[in-house]
Amino acid sequence: MEESAFYCVSNLQALPCNLEGSNASVCVMLLSSFGQRFVSNLTGSSMLEIAVLTVAIPLLVVFRHATISNSMAGGSLKKNDDAVAESRNMKTYLTTLCLDYLAIVLPVVSFVTVLADWTYIGSFLIVIFTLISVASKRYKFGGSSLSFQGDSNSLRAYISSYRFIVMIMTCECILAVDFRIFPRRLAKTETYGTSLMDLGVGSFVVVNSFVSRQARNIKTIGWKNAVQSSIPLIILGFIRFVTTAGVNYQLHVSEYGVHWNFFFTLAGVSILTSMVNIPPQYSGILGSLVLVVYQLCLLLGLNNYLLSNERGTDIISQNKEGLFSLFGYWGMYLVGVHLGNYLFFETSSSASKSSRWVRIRVWILCLSFGLLSVLLDRYVEKASRRMCNLPYVVMVFANNLQIFSILMLGDLVPGSKISLLEEAFNRNLLPTFLLANILTGLVNMSMNTLSASSFTATCILIVYTFVLSITAGIADFYGIKLKLG
Template sequence: MDSYKLEKEKFVTNLTGSSMLEIAVLTMTIPLLAVFRHSTISNSIAGGSLKKTDDAVAESRNLKTYLTTLCLDYLVIILPVSAFGTVLADRTYIGSFVIVLFTLISVAAKRCKYGGSSLSFEGDSRSLRAYISSYRFIVMIITCACILAVDFRIFPRRFAKTETYGTSLMDLGVGSFVVVNSFVSRQARNIISTGWKTAVLSTIPLIILGFIRIVTTTGINYQLHVSEYGVHWNFFFTLAGISILTSVVNIPAQYSGILGSLVLIGYQLCLLRGLNNYLLSDERGTDIISQNKEGLFSLFGYWGMYLIGVHLANYLFFGRSSSAFKSSRWVRIRVWILCLLFWLLTVLLDRYVERVSRRMCNLPYVVMVFANNLQIFSILMLGDLVPGRKISILEEAFNRNLLPTFLLANLFTGLINMSINTLSASSFTATCILIVYTLVLSITAGIADFYGIKLKLG
């Protein structure tokens, strides 16, 4: 077991990532699949969850029809996502071109059917709410697919997390989660905080999950890539730390972007003055800070990212009102402009300031995460061109139980890793396992949604 653990850790060590262009193409492909699916959904297909108080809905729907539609959503959206990250990884550019072509044809056909008119929620605030739901789903499904796929040789090493500097698909994971949380946060919606003590108490579930992860990974001798967060730190502690910092330093959303920028610039200056050498060094002391230096110091980067995300969401989606979204017609052009600006800034910072580094969560990394996430959102907003557009039931299912679905994905990943030697699995075996894993995850989320089960953690 120890030799296998070391082999697994070596498998994800010293990786340099891919190019920004390839990552940009991948993050363009996935929302296009969602837009394609939205354009092909029939108005006769029932969506939404089964609520006990809604007898009309309950009578008009059945589980068999729901699961059939759910599986179709899976085939159109999730299966290609898994394929482009594994068996079709070397066909990224060709595959993206094909998806763009099919999406354009589908949208054109739908518009011709309706005589060029738009029967969707074009310019309506309800449309923007649907885009946010699709965006959260895309971030989640990419993350869930990658956390298991990375353990198989079928997953290209250039897509796995980088060791020091560089860009990769998996590098976007934690940053995208932070951006998603900031976009739908209470702060972004101008909802008055109930007090920092209450807010800190609400992070207890995340802290508990963090300690559970430490205990379980240590207990089963699970592989640990120490340079990712440190010896004890993990993803859940990062989320909890961001929540605590935001609660203690509580400022209006209109000014959070200024504070976030100051935090990021100050942190970046510290990195350039020698902190980066300390964080990237393999030497560790016995104290808790040295043992978890990556997780603790990168928290400043993620906090700055969260604050800027709150400001952007408030400006783009909510403004001074917490009860309604702005018109998507107003938002669309601004999202596209911001996306281009963030990509330009990413290239400049990466070339003239410091290379992108997820490990340190430096300023170039933060800007790159925003560029990719705004790109996803901007492509989803092309759905306004689709008459009669509808969000898929699979997206709704994931959105209603986002964190529980992620925890279930982590549980499945651990069980699969303990059950088989993933490094010796053939390409066919690995592909089958990934298909079954993502399908079971989708069906579980769908059944929970169908019966109105909604779990809230934190």
């Protein structure tokens, strides 16, 4: 049966136009069955491979920073929103943007497709090239000793680079996973395990928490206003549910539930956080308490309920994964608020001292969370994105802090701290993500992605990521900044 399904999928485009009746029904049934198997029973990759990938990708950004001059950097071209776009050179801007794409985005596409089996070698080469570039640029500028002084501006640049990395990886994977060229070990796991795509939703929550109003110690809005501001996310959640159901997109119901999805999780976290107004200095304690209590509930039998294939007719049972994992994501967000305040927004009498200590704190936290994730995964419970258990939360923090620690090596590089492409994405993060979802839907409606050859899939992914990059760049060039919610 599985071979017949694969034959039907791989030869779908060649089926005769007059195929109808029972033959067509059988083919559609086989196609649906194969699509479900394509996203089911996945166990992920190793923590080591995920760690290597989260070293290589930020190193690509550092490498790009080491190869561009200040005149080409995003920071030097930063403009006011009301600036006149015609005062700048569009040709030079697009040329620099394309170079950013070739140096950062294109290698990322390769790492999750054609070079997926060469992850360790590729990462090693990137480390070597980056070290050579850093050394040569430091020699050119007369730098003879290592310096990690930095300043508050470089910290803001690293946060922007971090947000860009999370976004470009998410946008790349949500389409790449629909093709057979994307390794199944990097796709979302079914129950327990670790994979690159498992980091997606968790990283989004961490990104939001690090730079949230709560982390910056800005007066938070009431829960009623929080609900109103979350309405766009809720609407997007309903739109995603309707559209994916309409095109028969290959989703597995155990990911979030029958009706739940990523947008509902973000909205839920926002509403829960606004209902408990707590200073950022203490949010880490509350978040840790939520995570520990939730983990105890999982070990006492809640995990059996969440992993069971049996579902009732009530709304809670239909969406049990999404609803209960909300406690894990909320705890993650609260801990992220505390870390964001502790690392980036805590006041200090000396800016340079503050910047230096941020780097030390990030490296210590990265190592601590990394070690803790291994211990929890081995002795408490395997990491599970589906339930958002404590080992998963710790693993997400470990990998995200690792990205930060790599980006902070940029203080070794004289000159630029951010590229044009990074700045362009940061000005319209959510609109860019929405565009990525729209393009992903259009690709899935216009072709059968499971039957695409490796060459076709790679070409589509290159065009897709290039369109995203150019669109974000043009919007940034003309000072367009959309804010949703």
